Amino acid sequence: MKKLVAIEGDRWVERAQxxxxxxxxxxxxxxxxxxxxxxxxxxxxRDDAEELVQETFLAAWRxxxxxxxxxxxSTWLLGIALNLARNHHNRTVKKLSRNVELxxxxxxxxxxxxxxxxxxxxxxxxxxxxxxxxxDNLPEDMRQVLIMVRLEGMQLEEVxxxxxxxxxxxxxxxxxxxxxxxxxxxxxx
Numbered sequence: 001m002k003k004l005v006a007i008e009g010d011r012w013v014e015r016a017q018x019x020x021x022x023x024x025x026x027x028x029x030x031x032x033x034x035x036x037x038x039x040x041x042x043x044x045x046r047d048d049a050e051e052l053v054q055e056t057f058l059a060a061w062r063x064x065x066x067x068x069x070x071x072x073x074s075t076w077l078l079g080i081a082l083n084l085a086r087n088h089h090n091r092t093v094k095k096l097s098r099n100v101e102l103x104x105x106x107x108x109x110x111x112x113x114x115x116x117x118x119x120x121x122x123x124x125x126x127x128x129x130x131x132x133x134x135x136d137n138l139p140e141d142m143r144q145v146l147i148m149v150r151l152e153g154m155q156l157e158e159v160x161x162x163x164x165x166x167x168x169x170x171x172x173x174x175x176x177x178x179x180x181x182x183x184x185x186x187x188x189x
Contacts, residue, residue: 010069010073011023012024012026012027012030013027013064013067013069013073014069016061016064017064017065017067024061024064027073028057031073031074031077032053032057034074034078035053035056035057035077035078035081036049036050036053037152038078038081038082038152039052039053039056039081039084039085041147041151041152042082042085042086042088042089042147043085043088043089048088052081052084052085052088053081055084056077056080056081056084059080059084060076060077060080063080072158072161074158075158075161075162078154078158078162079161079162082162082163127185130184130185131181131185134180134181134184134185135147135181137184138177138180138181141173142173142174142176142177142180143177144163144173145159145163145170145173145174145177146173146174146177146178146181148162149170149174150174156170156171156174
């Protein structure tokens, strides 16, 4: 099934490169949510993320002739999104907090609710806040890799392609980021 979707996506890309707006619209529909979630991790604001999604697809439409067949469209598209997010960050650096909006389901193995004792809920909340702060305190290069690999579930090779660095560098940055998080979070473990 996944291979079929990829083949169909390749056809949509080919058609879109020839100016077929309907094929590009199908690509937008297919990738909108993924691009939005990716951007939300960077800009931490739903409205800004949605605006950047629109800019991403507009930039992709304009740059579509430069897309190389054989490359993954999603990787190319997320590279555009990342560049736009970086530009957005540079324009609004004073307005943005460094907090990454983390989904609490990443940390909780049971849903929050009445079945969890209030003391335990408070403890989990404090742990999540400490982890968020620890991620915020990472150097930008480590934080980028950590978010893409651990929170977005991207492959090392895909992250390397987006960032324009070797996959070994991605692996090294990820390892260093995890080490720093363990140092900062040791007393919570």
